[in-house]
Amino acid sequence: MSEPSATSPEPTLDFAEMQKLAADILGVDPEQVQLDVSFARDLAADSLDIVELIMAIEDRYQVTLPEEELDHMKKVGDLWTYLLAHPASGQP
Amino acid sequence: MVTPIGTGIDEVWGSLTQGRSGIGTITQFDASAYPTRIAAEVHDFDPELYMDRKTARHVARYCRLGLAAARMALADSGLQPEQMAPDDVGVVVSSGAGGMEEIERGHQVLIDRGITRISPFMVPMMITDIASGLIAIELRCGGPNYAVVSACASSGHALGDAAEVIRRGDAVAMLAGGAEAAITPLLMGAFCQLGAMSKRNDDPAGSSRPFDLSRDGFIMGEGAVIMVLEEMEYARQRGARIWAELLGCGSTADMYHFTAPEPHGYGAARAMQKVMRQTGISPADVDYVNAHGTSTPLGDLAETLAIKRALGERATQIPISSTKSMSGHLLGAAGALEAAACVLAIANDVVPPTINLELPDPDCDLDYVPNQARPARIDVALSNSFGFGGHNACLALGRVAA
Numbered sequence: 001m002s003e004p005s006a007t008s009p010e011p012t013l014d015f016a017e018m019q020k021l022a023a024d025i026l027g028v029d030p031e032q033v034q035l036d037v038s039f040a041r042d043l044a045a046d047s048l049d050i051v052e053l054i055m056a057i058e059d060r061y062q063v064t065l066p067e068e069e070l071d072h073m074k075k076v077g078d079l080w081t082y083l084l085a086h087p088a089s090g091q092p
Numbered sequence: 093m094v095t096p097i098g099t100g101i102d103e104v105w106g107s108l109t110q111g112r113s114g115i116g117t118i119t120q121f122d123a124s125a126y127p128t129r130i131a132a133e134v135h136d137f138d139p140e141l142y143m144d145r146k147t148a149r150h151v152a153r154y155c156r157l158g159l160a161a162a163r164m165a166l167a168d169s170g171l172q173p174e175q176m177a178p179d180d181v182g183v184v185v186s187s188g189a190g191g192m193e194e195i196e197r198g199h200q201v202l203i204d205r206g207i208t209r210i211s212p213f214m215v216p217m218m219i220t221d222i223a224s225g226l227i228a229i230e231l232r233c234g235g236p237n238y239a240v241v242s243a244c245a246s247s248g249h250a251l252g253d254a255a256e257v258i259r260r261g262d263a264v265a266m267l268a269g270g271a272e273a274a275i276t277p278l279l280m281g282a283f284c285q286l287g288a289m290s291k292r293n294d295d296p297a298g299s300s301r302p303f304d305l306s307r308d309g310f311i312m313g314e315g316a317v318i319m320v321l322e323e324m325e326y327a328r329q330r331g332a333r334i335w336a337e338l339l340g341c342g343s344t345a346d347m348y349h350f351t352a353p354e355p356h357g358y359g360a361a362r363a364m365q366k367v368m369r370q371t372g373i374s375p376a377d378v379d380y381v382n383a384h385g386t387s388t389p390l391g392d393l394a395e396t397l398a399i400k401r402a403l404g405e406r407a408t409q410i411p412i413s414s415t416k417s418m419s420g421h422l423l424g425a426a427g428a429l430e431a432a433a434c435v436l437a438i439a440n441d442v443v444p445p446t447i448n449l450e451l452p453d454p455d456c457d458l459d460y461v462p463n464q465a466r467p468a469r470i471d472v473a474l475s476n477s478f479g480f481g482g483h484n485a486c487l488a489l490g491r492v493a494a
Contacts, residue, residue: 027146048150051212059209 013061013083021060022076025053035077062088093164093269094157095315095429096132097419100164104429105436108444109465113297113418115311121277128289130296131275132313132420143230150213151226152191154316158223158271159230161316166231169320170332171265174232182235182263183224184254185318186246188424188479189274190220196278220424223271223316235263241424243479244384246270248427248487251319252341258323265326269318270425283312286351288388300421301448302385302414303392303456310386313420317428319435324492336435339472339488342367346482353391353478357398360384363484364402364474371488373472375406380443380473382430383460385414386421395476396456411468413461417447427477427485434473434489443468 016030023030026043039045045053050073054065057079063086065073073079093100096114097107107114114132123129134157139148142160151159162185166173173181194217201209216222221239228237236257240249247270254268283289290309292299300311327334344366346359353360368374381399385392392414400407415433422429437443442465449462475487 027144027149048212049146055209055211 015080018080018083021056022053025049025056033076035075035080037076038074039076040074057083093161093315093317093429093432094134094137095317095419095422096134096313099137101168101436104432105440107418108415108433108436109442111418111445111447111463111465113300113447114313115296115299115420117296118275118280120275123280126280127284127291128280128309129293130290130299130311131280132311132422133275134315147230150217151222152194152217153273153314154187154189154191154271155223155226157273157314157316158185158187158318159226161269161271161318162227162231162267165267165269165318165320169322170330171320171322173265176264178234180235180264181233181266182254182257183227183233183237183267184240184250184257185223185227185268186239186241186250186270186424187220187223187272188241188243188246189272189279191218191222192274192279193276194218196276227267231267233267235266242483242485243481244421244423244426245477245479245483245485246424246427247317248341248431248475248477248485249343249483251321251338251428251431251487252343252485254321255338255341258321265320265322267318268321269316269428270422271316271318272423272425273314274423275312275314280312288351290387298448300387300417301450302383302387302417302446303396303453303460304449305451305453307387307389307392307453309388310416311420313422313426315419315422315425315429317422317425317432319428319432334492336438337490337492339371339373339490340367341488342370342486344484346484348482351480353394354482355390355394357394357396357401359482360395360398360476360478360484360486361401363486364398364476367474367486367488368402373488375403377472378403378406378474379410379468379470380434380437381410381412382434382473382475383412383414384476384478385416385446387414387416391478393453393455395478396458399458407458410459411443411461411466412458413444413446415444417445417449427475427487430475430477431487431489434475434487438470438473438489438491441467441469443470
């Protein structure tokens with residue numbers, strides 16, 4: 001599993017970057033990761049994949065996704081909207 | 093099979109008959125501080141030839157090797173489980189240590205970064221039965237599915253049990269064998285602490301020297317060896333190439349010590365006697381013994397005594413060899429690799445050698461086929477596998493009339 005180092009640059013919200021991150025975790029092509037795409041139905045992500053993806057997202061964007069939010073993360077757009085609404089909160 | 097001495101039947105048999113060692117300096121982690129810095133590694137393995145990238149990332153190395161070996165075995169056999177009834181084909185693939193590298197990595201993550209960074213794939217990556225599960229998923233084998241664990245006897249027992257599954261009518265065919273990838277910082281260190289491994293770091297190719305007077309321990313190996321076992325009539329009717337027959341497996345326990353072999357080889361001899369009794373073969377029928385022969389001072393001597401006890405006069409008349417001299421010790425995959433060596437010896441009329449046998453231990457006084465492969469007709473071969481815990485497995489393999 002790739003882990004960003006403690007010295008990674010200040011995160012910025014770059015959709016292409018998130019696409020690549022999610023694509024790496026889910027084993028799909030970055031172009032497949034679009035806002036209206038369902039993790040489970042379109043990207044064949046199971047619950048373990050989602051947990052792994054969330055861990056990577058939390059590390060990269062220095063946010064913490066509360067467990068109750070995870071149930072709402074059905075589509076890539078749900079995750080992206082959350083990230084836009086919750087800028088980096090420091091330590092994950 | 094994917095082994096330190098080659099990938100696939102042809103490469104492995106080439107190495108076994110040409111006496112090629114698969115042992116070298118450890119590359120998988122920095123072992124420079126270890127008393128033993130050499131091992132038999134699988135190099136240049138590309139998992140994506142055998143599975144998609146996501147699967148490869150979510151299983152441990154032993155599973156990647158195991159799935160590759162299973163695909164190769166299935167391709168060689170021509171069996172197509174996806175076109176058979178789901179119950180027809182099962183899987184018993186063993187491992188001694190399972191996803192050891194993932195356990196170590198996961199523990200480091202726990203210490204460094206806390207509970208919330210433990211991979212959600214940690215459990216399936218670490219458990220020793222998941223190779224069987226993965227192979228069933230990927231290759232559509234819905235019959236009996238589990239792993240047999242008996243340390244370095246694991247895949248001997250896996251093959252023996254899988255044959256019994258078929259005999260009792262619980263499956264038509266079984267994918268069986270072992271997969272191991274435990275050349276890790278913790279396990280290498282632990283075996284060093286046991287004092288069980290060779291320290292011949294400056295001579296990797298000469299480090300595994302079973303039955304030689306200067307042997308000083310085993311060499312850790314990794315790899316996966318899986319065979320397709322089939323009900324005989326089914327295999328004949330579909331016109332399969334039948335390499336050999338797995339006649340039976342004799343299993344016993346030493347009742348002696350966690351790690352040391354019982355010095356007289358009583359338990360090992362009982363395993364050999366048991367498989368002969370069960371399959372109706374006498375010592376006179378046995379043409380070759382592939383020894384467990386790990387290159388430890390105690391083990392090779394105890395096994396020599398066991399072979400003499402089990403086979404009597406016959407022990408001095410037949411070739412006996414330890415292919416671990418070339419492959420290193422594949423732990424939970426060792427029994428399957430050595431059963432494969434027996435199958436190939438039967439099929440090719442050649443006995444693989446024990447390499448590095450330069451000055452034989454006077455107490456190990458049998459014919460260990462030193463350094464050169466030897467032509468010989470082998471109708472029945474025995475393959476010994478012994479594991480920590482005092483587990484003994486002796487497989488009997490036989491020629492099948494054309």
